[in-house]
Amino acid sequence: MVNVIDTRNSVLNTFLSEIRAVDIQQDRMRFRRNLERVGEVMAYEISKTFDYSARTIQTPINPISVMLPRQEVVIATVLRAGLPFHQGFLNYFDHAGSAFVSARRAYSRVEGQIEIRFDSVYTPDLTGKQLLLVDPMLATGKSLVITYRELLKQGNLPAHTHIASVIASRQGVEYVEKELAGEPLTLWTAALDEALTDKFYIDPGLGDAGDLAFGDKK
Numbered sequence: 001m002v003n004v005i006d007t008r009n010s011v012l013n014t015f016l017s018e019i020r021a022v023d024i025q026q027d028r029m030r031f032r033r034n035l036e037r038v039g040e041v042m043a044y045e046i047s048k049t050f051d052y053s054a055r056t057i058q059t060p061i062n063p064i065s066v067m068l069p070r071q072e073v074v075i076a077t078v079l080r081a082g083l084p085f086h087q088g089f090l091n092y093f094d095h096a097g098s099a100f101v102s103a104r105r106a107y108s109r110v111e112g113q114i115e116i117r118f119d120s121v122y123t124p125d126l127t128g129k130q131l132l133l134v135d136p137m138l139a140t141g142k143s144l145v146i147t148y149r150e151l152l153k154q155g156n157l158p159a160h161t162h163i164a165s166v167i168a169s170r171q172g173v174e175y176v177e178k179e180l181a182g183e184p185l186t187l188w189t190a191a192l193d194e195a196l197t198d199k200f201y202i203d204p205g206l207g208d209a210g211d212l213a214f215g216d217k218k
């Protein structure tokens with residue numbers, strides 16, 4: 001089951017509509033910043049699921065008991081589109097480690113199929129940590145599943161994984177749920193769109209997140 005963040009009547013909806021709107025998304029700085037802001041809101045929502053323990057801190061007036069998170073966090077993303085979204089999570093999890101995966105889509109010679117070319121993984125040890133795998137566009141789900149498996153192969157077993165996207169397709173969510181059934185993970189998205197185009201872009205989606213954030217590829 002995917003957790004769709006409730007965007008009704010909140011500023012999250014403003015950020016989402018600006019990254020989707022064809023006349024606003026061309027402003028690259030605003031586009032990146034909006035992805036970052038969605039990451040910040042989602043970081044806050046996901047933080048509510050962590051384990052906390054009581055600690056006493058001293059104010060200038062008196063001691064007070066506060067609840068602080070117990071687990072370490074690693075934020076992982078796929079280059080390059082994931083970078084601004086990743087930064088949004090880093091803005092809230094000050095001490096998080098980061099993992100980066102380099103992968104790209106390649107259109108298959110077989111009509112209606114897509115392949116994922118997977119290059120490299122850079123990850124800290126994930127053992128017992130909260131892994132936040134953040135990918136702004138969950139389209140087919142194929143790169144996400146490969147990325148998850150590669151991260152665990154190289155970084156060991158996290159306590160729990162949160163997969164977070166800005167926009168997910170229903171097909172992508174169903175693919176991830178089927179392929180990773182039984183894994184200790186939770187899926188989160190700020191928006192769930194119904195379709196994919198014949199080039200496997202999310203429909204209506206927002207277009208190409210990497211190009212909008214950083215410029216066209218050769």
Ligand SMILES: O=c1cc[nH]c(=O)[nH]1
Pocket residue numbers: 081137138139200201202203205206207208209210
């Ligand atoms: O719609 C999509 C799907 C994957 N990546 C994107 O940037 N957009």
